[in-house]
Amino acid sequence: MLEMMRKNGLILALFALGCTALVAFTHSLTRHTIVAQEQAQLLLVLNDLLPPDSHDEPLFDHCMLVSNEHYLGSRDPLPAFTAVKNGEVRGHAIEAIAPDGYSGAIKLVVGVNADGRLSGVRVLAHNETPGLGDKIELKKSPWVLAFDGMQLQGEEDPRWAVRRDGGQFDAFTGATITPRAVVKAVRQVLLMLEQEPGLLSRSPRCGDTL
Template structure:
């Protein structure tokens, strides 16, 4: 009886170890695929927000890792790409997090001209409700295009809110939290460029921060 229990215990332990190994391998393979997909998406977004004609130097030569929870919505350092033409910065593509989405964090890229005018906004990653909050994706709706050409008229610009809060941006029926979070995050990035541009110039280069 004791011998049988030992055999059963050994069998269960072996099975558990095997399952753990399979789960770990699947996670590693999936994680690698996810990273590759996110990088490919980032390249597409950069091409949209900082098109080739906006710079004559490689974007990755002008990439810094910025840490600023108050402006970027996270303690994690996020990349900022600068479009440089004729030796002068023309625009920025700044990754940011909207931490207060309905289903968690929403990762954005905000394109801003050096004069503080928005080139556009794109969503990199989110877990918002399909059919409701996912309308922040350009492939789901054109809502995000409302940011194009927008700017700030002072820090307390009342336009930077959804309409139900007295602002100019539409909300989604049944999903006000999601657009509210995105508008708030974009507003903070605009404040960064308008009020603290030195943070962009003082941040370490992407390679140096690794």
């Protein structure tokens, strides 16, 4: 009996080891594909928020890693891309995190023109409830287009909230937490540009950290 138990235990251990190795091998094969897909998605978003006619220099040549958890919602530095044309800044596309989504963090890109008006907002990743909170995705709902052309007029601007909280942004039926988190995150990015105007220029370039 003891010998049989040892044999079964060895078989289970080998099986577990094999499964672990298989998962690790599969991850190593797909990791580069996932990264490539994420970069392709980011490039599409950047072209939406900072279209080609807004810059004559590659956006990735003007990528800075910004560290500011208070404004960007992340302890880790996040990239900010600047559109430069004829030597002048035409706008920015800044990644940010809404840490208080209903099902966790929501990753965004916030596009801001040089005059402080939003060129748009796009969601890169989230875990919100399908059919409810996922309406923050442009392919699921036009809700996110409500940010286009908006501007923050001071820290006390009352418009920057969902209607239930006295603001002007619609909430989703049964899913107020999600849009509330996104509105707050976008507002924080605009507030950062208003209150920390030199932060992007003081931040390290993306390539310098590699």
